[in-house]
Amino acid sequence: MNAHVPLPTLDDGCGVSVRQERGQRAVFCGLTGIVWLHRKIQDAFFLVVGSRTCAHLIQSAAGVMIFAEPRFATAIMDERDLAGLADMNDELDRVVARLIERRPDIRLLFLVGSCPSEVIKLDLGRAAQRLSRRLSPEVRVLSYSGSGIETTFTQGEDACLAALVPEMPAASPDAAPSLLVVGALADVVEDQFARLFADLGIAPVRFLPARRAAEMPPVGPNTRYLLAQPFLTDTARALEEHGATRLAAPFPLGAEGTTRWLKAAADAWGVAPAHFDAVTAPGLKRARRALEPYRDLLRAKRIFFFPDSQLEIPLARFLSREMEAELVEVGTPYLHRGHLTDDMALLPRLTQVVEGQSLDDQMDRCRLAKPDLTVCGLGLANPLEAEGLTTKWSIELLFTPIQGYDQAGDLAELFARPLVRRTRLEV
Numbered sequence: 461m462n463a464h465v466p467l468p469t470l471d472d473g474c475g476v477s478v479r480q481e482r483g484q485r486a487v488f489c490g491l492t493g494i495v496w497l498h499r500k501i502q503d504a505f506f507l508v509v510g511s512r513t514c515a516h517l518i519q520s521a522a523g524v525m526i527f528a529e530p531r532f533a534t535a536i537m538d539e540r541d542l543a544g545l546a547d548m549n550d551e552l553d554r555v556v557a558r559l560i561e562r563r564p565d566i567r568l569l570f571l572v573g574s575c576p577s578e579v580i581k582l583d584l585g586r587a588a589q590r591l592s593r594r595l596s597p598e599v600r601v602l603s604y605s606g607s608g609i610e611t612t613f614t615q616g617e618d619a620c621l622a623a624l625v626p627e628m629p630a631a632s633p634d635a636a637p638s639l640l641v642v643g644a645l646a647d648v649v650e651d652q653f654a655r656l657f658a659d660l661g662i663a664p665v666r667f668l669p670a671r672r673a674a675e676m677p678p679v680g681p682n683t684r685y686l687l688a689q690p691f692l693t694d695t696a697r698a699l700e701e702h703g704a705t706r707l708a709a710p711f712p713l714g715a716e717g718t719t720r721w722l723k724a725a726a727d728a729w730g731v732a733p734a735h736f737d738a739v740t741a742p743g744l745k746r747a748r749r750a751l752e753p754y755r756d757l758l759r760a761k762r763i764f765f766f767p768d769s770q771l772e773i774p775l776a777r778f779l780s781r782e783m784e785a786e787l788v789e790v791g792t793p794y795l796h797r798g799h800l801t802d803d804m805a806l807l808p809r810l811t812q813v814v815e816g817q818s819l820d821d822q823m824d825r826c827r828l829a830k831p832d833l834t835v836c837g838l839g840l841a842n843p844l845e846a847e848g849l850t851t852k853w854s855i856e857l858l859f860t861p862i863q864g865y866d867q868a869g870d871l872a873e874l875f876a877r878p879l880v881r882r883t884r885l886e887v
């Protein structure tokens with residue numbers, strides 16, 4: 461726990477007030493990302509090198525997976541390991557050998573670091589190289605950290621994708637321009653976007669992560685990429701080191717966000733405005749129609765975001781502009797100003813954005829403001845509900861397909877649902 465240190469308020473230049481705050485935090489660690497990533501890369505396996513706490517976190521976050529053959533596990537380090545009595549590397553090699561023998565379908569193995577593996581300074585990068593040499597070409601082994609010391613919640617996906625970038629084939633400098641969509645999306649959303657890009661005449665279009673380890677897309681100086689998620693700082697940096705260029709856009713949440721996101725690619729490919737309008741009009745119409753019934757429920761509702769997923773700024777933009785909700789405070793654990801410029805510019809003037817967290821101070825502000833809806837992590841939701849506040853778990857926004865035209869209604873419904881439930885309870 462750190463002492464609260466108030467930091468200055470900055471005006472970001474687009475009229476949004478950004479205040480930084482440091483203190484006690486309440487967020488999940490980056491291991492959580494395994495829950496959606498293991499479904500995305502179908503022949504990957506995530507081996508957490510951690511403690512029983514890590515195993516419990518993953519197991520309860522992915523509780524629904526108990527009937528499936530899971531693609532994640534925890535190599536539990538016990539007291540003997542932590543005391544340095546056993547050679548951890550030998551032990552890890554044995555665990556991996558057993559795993560690959562039992563699961564010959566694995567093509568990509570991630571060794572995922574945790575707080576305990578970091579504390580004892582177990583070098584998982586070297587372990588991954590050693591195991592890769594032994595198991596290639598059938599299995600590639602990579603590593604990244606999901607530890608709570610280094611990462612929050614969605615940063616696990618960033619660390620995982622950043623680890624994949626050096627494995628992507630190099631695209632020839634003479635290759636035609638290609639579009640890369642970066643960030644794990646539900647397959648159904650990915651398919652919808654692929655169809656829209658094809659109708660716009662944008663090709664080739666590829667997605668990171670790919671659904672299979674052997675299909676990771678090439679990257680090079682002619683790669684233009686669109687971020688599908690706002691928490692991919694390290695991945696973006698790694699792609700740019702390989703020559704890729706980011707297309708600036710708001711994130712594809714809601715009818716407006718999706719249209720502007722697609723437009724960024726359309727402009728880069730020189731798609732005629734009339735053709736763009738013709739291709740996007742049916743989806744835009746469906747999205748607007750789907751949003752209508754929820755606008756009446758969310759209009760003028762006062763919404764308070766605790767910092768959790770890094771999706772807060774684009775969500776706040778969607779709620780204020782398309783749902784006419786009021787933003788009391790928009791907390792976000794980190795604010796990548798470059799990646800979020802377009803969303804920030806669409807926030808109402810004087811929106812209070814708070815970067816970082818000082819939990820007690822923010823709880824006090826939330827109690828004082830008495831918002832109609834508080835978007836927060838699981839750990840805060842129960843105490844706030846007990847105090848009479850209505851909450852939305854931010855983790856649901858990662859587990860539910862919310863991007864694109866055909867998910868706009870589902871996105872609005874996620875925020876409307878707790879308000880409807882509260883009204884029913886009161887009746």
Ligand code: SF4
Pocket residue numbers: 489490491510511513514515517573574575576606607608609
């Ligand atoms: Fe807890 Fe750290 Fe394991 Fe995450 S990585 S579950 S914060 S011990």
